[in-house]
Amino acid sequence: MIEWAILVGVAAATLRVAAPLILASLGETVVEKAGLLNLGLQGAMLVGAFSGFMGAFFTGSLWLGLVCCVIGGTITTLLYGVLVINLNLDQVVSGLAINLLAGGLTLYFTRALFTGGVAPYLQELFGPMQIPLLGSIPILGEIIFSHTGFVYFGLICVPLISILLTKTTFGLRLRSIGEDPVIASYLGIDVVKMRYVALFIEGILAGIAGGLLTISMFNTFDTRIVAARGFVAVSIVILGRWNPLGVLAGSLLFGFTEVLSLRIGILFPEISSASTNQLFALLPYLVALIALIVGGRRVRGPASLGKRVGRE
Amino acid sequence: MDNRPSDPKKEDYAIFLKEITKTFPNGTVANFGITLGILKGEVHAILGENGAGKTTLLRMISGILKPDSGEIFIDGKSAKMRDPMDASRLGIGMVHQHFTLIPEFTVRENVALVLAESGWLDLKKVDAKIVEVSEKMGIEIDPEAKIENLPVGKRQLVEILRLLCRDVKILLLDEPTSVLTPIEVDSFFRIIRDLKSSGKTIVLVTHKMKEALKISDRVTVLRGGRVIRTVPTTEADEALLASLVVEGLAAPPVVKRGTPGDPILSIDSIIVKDDRGRTAVDGLSLVVRAGEIVGIAGVAGNGQKELVEAISGLRRVESGIITLSSQDITNKSTRFIIEKGLSYIPEDRMHRGVVLTMGIHDNLALKCIERPPMSKNWVIDRRSMINYAERLISDFSIKASDPCMSVENLSGGNIQKLIIARELSNGGTFLIAEQPTAGLDIKASEVVHQRLIDLRSRGAGILLVSSDLDEIIKLSDRICVMFGGKIVGEFFPENLDLERLSRAMLGAE
Numbered sequence: 031m032i033e034w035a036i037l038v039g040v041a042a043a044t045l046r047v048a049a050p051l052i053l054a055s056l057g058e059t060v061v062e063k064a065g066l067l068n069l070g071l072q073g074a075m076l077v078g079a080f081s082g083f084m085g086a087f088f089t090g091s092l093w094l095g096l097v098c099c100v101i102g103g104t105i106t107t108l109l110y111g112v113l114v115i116n117l118n119l120d121q122v123v124s125g126l127a128i129n130l131l132a133g134g135l136t137l138y139f140t141r142a143l144f145t146g147g148v149a150p151y152l153q154e155l156f157g158p159m160q161i162p163l164l165g166s167i168p169i170l171g172e173i174i175f176s177h178t179g180f181v182y183f184g185l186i187c188v189p190l191i192s193i194l195l196t197k198t199t200f201g202l203r204l205r206s207i208g209e210d211p212v213i214a215s216y217l218g219i220d221v222v223k224m225r226y227v228a229l230f231i232e233g234i235l236a237g238i239a240g241g242l243l244t245i246s247m248f249n250t251f252d253t254r255i256v257a258a259r260g261f262v263a264v265s266i267v268i269l270g271r272w273n274p275l276g277v278l279a280g281s282l283l284f285g286f287t288e289v290l291s292l293r294i295g296i297l298f299p300e301i302s303s304a305s306t307n308q309l310f311a312l313l314p315y316l317v318a319l320i321a322l323i324v325g326g327r328r329v330r331g332p333a334s335l336g337k338r339v340g341r342e
Numbered sequence: 343m344d345n346r347p348s349d350p351k352k353e354d355y356a357i358f359l360k361e362i363t364k365t366f367p368n369g370t371v372a373n374f375g376i377t378l379g380i381l382k383g384e385v386h387a388i389l390g391e392n393g394a395g396k397t398t399l400l401r402m403i404s405g406i407l408k409p410d411s412g413e414i415f416i417d418g419k420s421a422k423m424r425d426p427m428d429a430s431r432l433g434i435g436m437v438h439q440h441f442t443l444i445p446e447f448t449v450r451e452n453v454a455l456v457l458a459e460s461g462w463l464d465l466k467k468v469d470a471k472i473v474e475v476s477e478k479m480g481i482e483i484d485p486e487a488k489i490e491n492l493p494v495g496k497r498q499l500v501e502i503l504r505l506l507c508r509d510v511k512i513l514l515l516d517e518p519t520s521v522l523t524p525i526e527v528d529s530f531f532r533i534i535r536d537l538k539s540s541g542k543t544i545v546l547v548t549h550k551m552k553e554a555l556k557i558s559d560r561v562t563v564l565r566g567g568r569v570i571r572t573v574p575t576t577e578a579d580e581a582l583l584a585s586l587v588v589e590g591l592a593a594p595p596v597v598k599r600g601t602p603g604d605p606i607l608s609i610d611s612i613i614v615k616d617d618r619g620r621t622a623v624d625g626l627s628l629v630v631r632a633g634e635i636v637g638i639a640g641v642a643g644n645g646q647k648e649l650v651e652a653i654s655g656l657r658r659v660e661s662g663i664i665t666l667s668s669q670d671i672t673n674k675s676t677r678f679i680i681e682k683g684l685s686y687i688p689e690d691r692m693h694r695g696v697v698l699t700m701g702i703h704d705n706l707a708l709k710c711i712e713r714p715p716m717s718k719n720w721v722i723d724r725r726s727m728i729n730y731a732e733r734l735i736s737d738f739s740i741k742a743s744d745p746c747m748s749v750e751n752l753s754g755g756n757i758q759k760l761i762i763a764r765e766l767s768n769g770g771t772f773l774i775a776e777q778p779t780a781g782l783d784i785k786a787s788e789v790v791h792q793r794l795i796d797l798r799s800r801g802a803g804i805l806l807v808s809s810d811l812d813e814i815i816k817l818s819d820r821i822c823v824m825f826g827g828k829i830v831g832e833f834f835p836e837n838l839d840l841e842r843l844s845r846a847m848l849g850a851e
Contacts, residue, residue: 196463197462197463198461198462198463199454199458199459199460199461199462199463200460201463202451202454202455202458202463203455205444205447206444206447206455209444209445209446209447210444213442213443213444214455215426216406216426216438216442217426217442217455217456218425218426218427218430218456219455333445333446
C-alpha cells in the first residue's frame with residue numbers, strides 16, 4: 031500500500047522536475063512558431079547552467095547568477111540566429127554545431143578555471159518559497175504552492191506565451207512567418223527582426239531553464255548537468271502540438287516519468303534492484319519515444335519549420 | 343503611331359514608369375528602358391509571353407524589387423519604394439500569381455496580418471472592415487473560414503478584399519485568371535469593372551490575348567523585357583496582338599485527332615487518400631486507349647495529383663484495380679510500373695523530373711542505367727551515356743553547351759525538353775503528362791505539344807493532366823472532368839459546350 035504522503039511527494043517533485051522543461055519548451059515553441067527549428071536549445075540550456083553557476087560563484091550573489099544565465103542563454107540563441115538568419119545555413123546543422131560549441135566551451139572553462147577540473151559547490155541556493163495562504167492549503171498547497179520561484183515563473187509563462195501567440199498582433203505575425211516567411215515579407219513583416227525577437231525570448235527562457243539547474247536544483251556545475259533536457263524539450267513541443275498548454279502537459283508527463291524512475295525503489299520496493307533501477311532510468315526517454323510515435327503522428331507544425339529560405 | 347507618353351508629372355497618370363531597367367544577378371535582363379504611363383481609373387492590360395518581364399515590372403511597382411535605373415512616379419510624384427509597405431502607403435497593392443494568403447489561417451487572420459496595429463489583436467475591428475468591404479464588393483465571405491478550405495476562386499477574392507481593406511487605389515494583378523474556370527472568370531471580370539467604376543486603377547498582367555481584349559481599356563505588349571507598343575483596346579484585335587507578342591509566329595498547325603485502339607491503362611473504381619488521410623480519389627474509373635490523349639480537366643486540388651501518384655506507384659491505392667497493358671500494377675513498385683511501360687512528365691519538374699545538380703547525361707540515363715549499353719556487369723559505361731545524351735540533345739534540340747553540364751544551368755524550357763527526351767525514348771506505351779507546358783513560353787509549349795501528338799500517333803496512350811483548359815481542348819481526344827475525386831463529366835473537343843464543361847469543373851453538373 032503506497033502512502034498518501036509519498037504520492038503528494040511525487041506530485042510535487044513532478045512539478046519541480048518539469049520546471050526546466052516547461053521553460054525550455056515554451057521558448058522553443060516561440061521560435062518554432064517563427065519557423066526555426068532550434069536544436070541548439072540543448073546548448074543554450076548548457077550555457078545558461080554554466081553562466082548561471084559562474085555568476086553566482088564568482089560574485090557570491092544568486093541574483094547575479096540569474097542575470098548571467100539569462101545573458102548566456104540569449105547569446106547562445108542569438109548566435110544560432112546569426113547562423114540561420116544572416117548566413118542562411120541549414121537549421122539542423124547549425125543547432126547541432128551550437129550544441130557542440132556549448133559542450134566544448136563549458137568543458138574547457140570548467141577545466142581551466144577549477145582545480146581538478148571539477149566545479150566547486152555553491153554556498154547557497156534559491157530555495158522554495160511557500161506562498162502565504164495558498165501554501166497552507168492541505169495537499170494542493172504542498173504540491174503547487176511550495177516551490178522555488180522558477181516553478182512559479184514557468185507556470186506563469188504558460189498563459190503569457192499563449193496570450194502572446196494568439197491574442198497579439200506580434201503573435202499573429204510571428205505565426206505567419208512560421209507558415210511562410212516569403213509571404214510574410216511580401217506583407218511587409220520584418221522577418222529578420224521578428225525571428226531575432228523570438229530567439230531572444232527563447233534565449234531568456236532557455237537560459238533560466240539551464241540556470242535553475244545550477245543555482246536552484248543542484249548546487250554545482252557539470253557539463254552533463256543538462257542531460258538530454260534540451261532535446262526532450264524539442265520533442266515536448268511536437269508532442270504539445272506547438273500549443274503552450276500542450277507543452278505544459280507534455281513537460282509534466284516527462285517530469286512525472288523522471289520522478290518515477292528516480293523513486294521506483296520507494297514506490298515499488300518489490301521490483302527494485304540495482305539492475306532494474308538502471309533500466310528505469312531509461313523510462314523518460316522511452317516515454318519520449320512512445321509519446322512521439324503515438325502523439326506525433328499526423329501533427330502539422332508550422333509549414334516552413336526547419337526550411338531554409340530559398341534563393342530567389 | 344507612336345503614342346509614348348512624355349510627361350511623368352502629369353496628374354492624369356496613376357503610375358508613370360520612366361526608363362525602367364532591371365537586370366538580375368544571373369545576367370538576365372528582365373526589363374529594359376521601359377517607359378509606360380498608366381492612366382487614373384483605367385484597366386490597363388500588360389500582355390506578353392512567359393519571360394517577357396511582366397511580373398518583374400509589377401514587382402518593381404509594388405516595391406518588392408528595386409529597378410537598377412529609371413524612375414517610378416505615383417500620382418505625378420517620384421516614388422522611391424524600399425519595400426512593399428512603402429508601396430502600400432502610396433495606395434498600391436498587388437495580387438500575386440501565387441497567393442500571399444497563409445492557408446493555415448482564417449480569412450480574418452489573413453486580413454488582420456496587414457490591417458492590425460501593434461499590440462492587442464482587435465479582431466472585432468477586422469471583422470467590421472471585412473463586412474464593410476465585402477458588401478461593397480458584392481461578395482459573401484465568412485471571416486472564420488480557413489483559407490485552405492476555400493476554393494481557389496474565393497481565395498483570390500479574399501486577396502482582393504484584403505487589398506481593399508487597406509484602401510488600395512492601384513491594384514496590380516498578376517495572371518489573375520490562370521487559376522479560374524471560365525464561369526469564375528466572368529464573375530471576376532464583373533468585380534474588376536465594379537472596381538474601375540469606383541475609381542480604382544487596375545493593372546492586369548496576362549498572357550491571354552482574349553482576356554486583355556475583353557477587360558482592358560488599353561493594352562501594352564511586352565516582349566523580351568521591352569515595351570513593344572501600347573494600344574487602346576478598341577483599336578486592337580487578336581491578330582494584331584499576336585503579331586506584337588511573338589515575333590514571327592507561324593499559325594499553329596491544326597491538330598488531327600487520334601484513332602484510339604485497345605485500352606492500355608484501365609482504372610477500376612480506385613480510392614486513394616491524400617497526405618492528411620482524407621479521400622482524394624473517390625471510386626474513380628477511367629480507360630486510356632492506345633493512340634489516344636485523354637485530358638483531365640479540373641480545378642487543382644480535386645484529386646488529380648493523387649490520381650497520378652496512384653498510377654505511378656508513388657501513393658497507396660486503398661481499393662480498386664489499376665492495370666497497365668493488361669497487367670495488374672495496383673500498389674506495385676514504381677520500378678515495376680515503369681518496366682510495364684509507364685513514362686511520366688511530372689508537374690514539379692525541378693524536384694521530380696530531374697536531379698538538378700547532376701549532369702545532363704546522368705539525368706538522361708537515369709531510367710535505363712541498369713541495362714546495357716549504359717552499364718555492363720554493374721559497371722557504368724560513361725562513354726555510351728555521353729553518346730546517348732548527345733543523340734537526345736540533338737534529336738530534341740536541347741540547348742546545352744556540353745552533354746555533361748549540370749542540369750541546374752539549363753532554362754526551364756530546356757529542362758522540360760530533357761525530361762520529355764528521357765521519357766519518350768524509354769520505349770513506354772503509356773505517358774502521364776502533368777502540366778507539361780506550365781511556365782514555358784509559346785514556342786517551347788508548341789514543341790512540347792508536337793512531341794505529345796507525335797507520340798500518340800505512334801500508338802501510345804497519354805493521360806494529360808493540365809489546369810490550362812486551352813491546352814486540354816487543343817490536344818485531347820477525350821476530356822474527362824475531375825471534381826471531388828471523381829470523373830463528373832466526359833466531353834469531346836468537337837462541338838464542345840464550354841459552359842457545361844466549366845459547370846462540371848465547379849461540380850455543378
